[in-house]
Structures are given as structure tokens and as C-alpha cells.
Amino acid sequence: xxxxxxxxxxxxxxxxxxxxxxxxxxxxxxxxAAAIERSKAxxxxxxxxxxxxxxxxxxxxxxxxxxxxYVNSLKDFATCDLIIEAIVENAEIKRKVFVELESYVxxxxxxxxxxxxxxxxxxxxxxxKPERCIGIHFFNPAPLMKLVEIIPAIQTAxxxxxxxKSTIDSWGKLTVIAKDTPGFIVNKVARPFYSEALRIYxxxxxxxxxxxxxxxxxxxFKMGPFTLMDFIGNDVNYVVTETVFKSFYFxxxxxxxxxxxxxxxxxxxxxxxxxxxxxxxxxxxxxxxTKNEILGQExxxxxxxxxxxxxxDTLHFNIASKEDIDIAMTxxxxxxxxxxxxxxELGIQTCVDGMDALYAEYHEDRYRCSPLLRKMAxxxxxFFNIKTTHD
Numbered sequence: 398x399x400x401x402x403x404x405x406x407x408x409x410x411x412x413x414x415x416x417x418x419x420x421x422x423x424x425x426x427x428x429x430a431a432a433i434e435r436s437k438a439x440x441x442x443x444x445x446x447x448x449x450x451x452x453x454x455x456x457x458x459x460x461x462x463x464x465x466x467y468v469n470s471l472k473d474f475a476t477c478d479l480i481i482e483a484i485v486e487n488a489e490i491k492r493k494v495f496v497e498l499e500s501y502v503x504x505x506x507x508x509x510x511x512x513x514x515x516x517x518x519x520x521x522x523x524x525x526k527p528e529r530c531i532g533i534h535f536f537n538p539a540p541l542m543k544l545v546e547i548i549p550a551i552q553t554a555x556x557x558x559x560x561x562k563s564t565i566d567s568w569g570k571l572t573v574i575a576k577d578t579p580g581f582i583v584n585k586v587a588r589p590f591y592s593e594a595l596r597i598y599x600x601x602x603x604x605x606x607x608x609x610x611x612x613x614x615x616x617x618f619k620m621g622p623f624t625l626m627d628f629i630g631n632d633v634n635y636v637v638t639e640t641v642f643k644s645f646y647f648x649x650x651x652x653x654x655x656x657x658x659x660x661x662x663x664x665x666x667x668x669x670x671x672x673x674x675x676x677x678x679x680x681x682x683x684x685x686x687t688k689n690e691i692l693g694q695e696x697x698x699x700x701x702x703x704x705x706x707x708x709x710d711t712l713h714f715n716i717a718s719k720e721d722i723d724i725a726m727t728x729x730x731x732x733x734x735x736x737x738x739x740x741x742e743l744g745i746q747t748c749v750d751g752m753d754a755l756y757a758e759y760h761e762d763r764y765r766c767s768p769l770l771r772k773m774a775x776x777x778x779x780f781f782n783i784k785t786t787h788d
Contacts, residue, residue, distance in 0.1 A: 398564065401426065401480035403494060405436035405467070408511060409483035411539030414440060417464035418540070419568040424477060426468050433467045440465070443540075475501050479564060481533055483511040486636065491515070492523035499524050507557055509533040513584050514640040517550040517577045527552035531561050534581060535570075536729050544729035545570045546581045571728055573721035579644030582717050582725040584637055586736065588651055589703035591634060594622035594696075595654035603687065603696060605674045610686035611693035616701060617733035623674040626657070627667030635661045649763040650707070701739065702751035706767050708736035709748075712780075713769035719780050737780040746774045 400416040402409050405427035413425045413436075427433050444458040453461075466473075471494070474480055480498065482491060495508060502508070509531050510520050521530035532548030545565050549558045562572050575581040580588070594608050603611070609621025626634050635657045642651040660666075660673060667673030675683045708726070712719050723735025740748050752766035773779070 398422070398479065399424070399477045401474040401477035403427075403471075403480065403482040403498075404484040405429075405432045406483065408535065408537055408539060410436040410439060411537065412481055412483055412511065412535055413465055414443070414461065414540050415535075415568055415570070417461045420460075421464065421568075423465045424468055424473055425465055426471060426473065428469060430469065433469070437467065471498050472501050474498060474506075475503075477502060477506055479507045479509065479561070481509045481511055483535075486512060486515065486640075488515050488519060491520055495520060495523050495530075499526070504529075507531065507561060509561065511535055514580050514637050514644070516579075516644075517548050518552065521550040521552045528554040529557055531557055532575075532577065532581070533561060533565060536583070542729070543571045544583075544725060545572050546575050546583065546725065546729070547572050548575050548577050548581055550577055571724065573717060573725045575721070575725075576714075576716045578714070578716050580637070580641045582711065582722060583729040585641060585716070586704065586707050586711055586722065586726060587730055588638060588641060589700060589707050591622050591626060591657075592638065592652070592654060593700045593703045595656050597696060597699065599654060599656055603692060604684060606684045606686040607689075607692070608696055610688060611696040612700065615690070615693045616697045619731050622700075627673035627675055627677075630666045630669055631657055631661045631673055632666045649761060650765075652763065698751060699755070701736075701743075702748055702755070705736050705740045705743075705748050706752050706770065709740065709767040709770045712737070713767055740770070741779040741781055745770055745777075745779065749774045 398421050400421045401424045402413045403426050405425050409425065413423045417423045425436065440462060444462060447453045448455060448458055480502065482494060484491065484494065491510060491512070498508060504526060506529065508524065508529055510517060511534055512532060513534055517530065517532040521527035524530055527550065530550055531553050532546065534546040534548065536542035536544055547558065547562050547565065565572050573582060579585060597603055597608055598605060605623040609623050612618045612621040620628065635653060638651065638653045642653055645651055664670055665672045668677050671677045708722050711717060711722055717725070719737050723737050726732040727735050749766055749770050752764060752770070755764040756766070
């Protein structure tokens with residue numbers, strides 16, 4: 398198979414590496430010669446490191462590099478079977494690229510977007526053959542992250558969906574199918590991990606370090622929300638939150654926080670700028686958490702309840718299957734447990750009570766309980782076990 402990748406940034410280069418490692422011939426396009434050189438140098442460095450760790454042979458390393466052809470014209474995609482776009486998160490720019498691209502490729506070529514939050518249906522509408530378009534969303538870094546979301550547009554042909562999924566599966570990835578809704582699975586379900594942590598901070602309940610301590614030490618997440626936002630970049634994370642908020646017709650559940658907006662406006666994007674919620678300059682001293690386990694558990698309960706509620710609503714609206722939702726959150730963002738399995742473990746009624754308590758306190762639609770959770774609690778059902786019965 399011949400695979401095209403548009404954009405040689407971190408994500409595009411990672412996707413190209415994945416396809417090349419799977420023995421595909423890859424065409425990697427960028428308008429910037431400097432970006433292409435950086436991509437080549439980065440891949441060479443990665444191959445050298447894998448060789449040193451004896452993860453691959455010298456022959457395989459050479460093959461991976463030789464499988465990638467770097468180009469600066471979309472015309473070079475003419476013989477590709479699958480093309481994945483991984484450029485700036487701007488729908489208008491993506492559509493313009495798709496229109497030009499379609500004039501060069503065969504009628505059978507699948508055109509995919511790696512967008513994390515834009516409408517695949519909207520992008521597909523720019524094409525003469527919209528049925529060839531699909532979302533194929535990798536997670537960064539693409540070579541290391543197992544999960545890939547497959548998002549058919551309304552127009553996507555069934556055979557295109559099947560071929561896209563089987564292709565990515567053959568590359569050694571774990572695919573999940575998501576309906577074309579804002580944020581798909583991961584970026585929709587994960588919003589409360591950040592937004593509720595920000596809300597807790599803005600209310601003065603706990604500081605960044607304490608919230609991060611609670612979520613990592615008590616709840617088992619690899620990173621607390623503020624450490625993770627600094628890792629992702631506040632500019633990137635805020636834009637996704639704002640996009641999901643607008644796309645869901647300003648549903649208050651997805652409302653962005655002014656704290657993150659101001660940090661983004663200040664250019665405090667996190668690790669990459671040396672400052673975010675924490676400081677990363679040499680010699681910087683960050684505050685220690687308040688290790689109060691009662692407070693910590695209250696923080697954990699609130700954020701986990703909100704996450705479970707979001708996951709339940711995602712199932713309620715048939716955005717994805719319950720299995721795919723849990724796989725997406727454990728493999729896409731390394732959650733310690735699938736959220737729906739976690740709900741079973743805590744008890745569905747406990748989750749309903751937690752949401753109702755938040756709503757009773759705030760009277761905000763942000764804290765409305767998912768109808769699915771309420772229905773399941775009444776009928777004593779669980780997500781993954783048989784219905785509970787009483788003698």
C-alpha cells in the first residue's frame with residue numbers, strides 16, 4: 398500500500414513512521430523545507446535510539462527510513478491509496494488542501510483527516526467524492542500510542558470505513574469507531590478531567606499541586622490534570638475545549654475556564670514555553686501539595702463522577718459502544734480504568750447520587766446527571782455485568 402501524509406510536524410512524522418514500519422511506501426509532504434529536514438533528522442535520531450536499545454535491527458531501521466519519500470508538491474500523491482492529513486487544526490485550510498488534493502488522486506484513493514475535534518462531515522463536503530473521506534485520529538506520539546479513533550462522516554461509504562479500519566489495524570494499532578460528534582470519544586469524554594480540576598481551583602478548594610497529587614496518588618492517573626495540560630500545551634488544550642464547547646451549541650458542561658484562557662493569552666503554554674500552571678525554568682521551585690487525604694478524596698470523587706457521567710452520556714447518545722469507550726480512555730489517554738467499568742465498581746447509584754449532590758449545590762446544567770445512569774440505577778443494571786437481581 399502507498400500512503401500519503403500531509404504535514405511533517407510531530408504528528409505527521411509520527412504517522413509516517415508508523416506506516417513505514419508496517420512496510421508501506423510513504424509520501425510525506427510539507428510546504429516547508431526546514432520542516433522536512435527536521436522530520437528526517439528526528440526519524441534518524443529515533444532509529445538510532447531504537448538500535449541502541451536493540452528494539453530493531455540495522456536493516457529494519459534503514460528500511461523504515463528508505464520507505465519514506467519527502468515531497469513538497471501535492472501532485473506527488475497521485476498514486477497513493479490512502480492519504481492522511483495532519484496539518485493545522487483549521488477547517489478552512491484543511492478543506493482547501495482536500496479540494497486541491499482530489500484533483501490529483503485516483504477515484505479509489507481514501508482521503509482522511511487526523512483532526513482531533515473538527516467535523517469530518519464538514520471536511521468531506523468539500524470533496525467531489527465525499528464518500529471517500531473519513532477521520533483517522535492518532536494520538537501523540539503516534540508510534541507509541543496504541544489507540545486510533547476511526548470516524549466515518551455521514552457521507553463515508555461503508556467499504557471505505559472497513560478498509561480504513563482494517564488498514565490501521567494491520568499497522569498494529571487498536572482502533573475504535575466513533576460517531577462524527579465534537580471531540581469524538583477521547584477529547585469529548587476527557588473534558589471534565591481538565592475542566593472540573595480548573596473549576597475546583599477557581600473556587601479556591603485546592604491549588605494545582607494538591608489537585609494533581611490527588612488525581613495521581615489517590616486515583617492512579619499517570620499525570621494530574623495540570624501537569625498533563627502543561628505537557629500537552631495550554632494553547633492546544635484550550636482550543637480543543639473551546640471547539641467542543643462551541644460545537645455542542647455552548648452546552649455548559651464543556652464551558653472553558655478563564656484561568657486556562659488567560660494562561661494561553663499570556664503565552665504560558667506549559668513545558669514548551671517554560672511556564673504554565675507550573676514553572677519549568679532551571680532552578681524553578683514549585684509549590685508542594687497539601688496531602689490531606691479527606692480533601693484529596695473529595696477532589697477525586699468529584700472529577701471521577703464527572704468523567705463517568707460524560708462517558709455514560711457518550712454511550713447514551715450512541716457515539717460509541719461501551720467497549721470502545723473504555724478502550725479509548727485506557728489506551729488513548731492512559732486512564733487507570735475504563736470509566737464505565739469504574740462506574741460498575743463504584744456503583745451506578747453512587748454515581749447518580751454524586752451528580753445529584755453537585756447539581757443540588759450549584760443548580761447548574763453543567764452538573765445534570767446522564768439519563769442513562771439514572772435509568773440504570775433504577776433498574777439496578779451495570780455496564781458490563783448481568784442485571785442485579787434480588788431473591
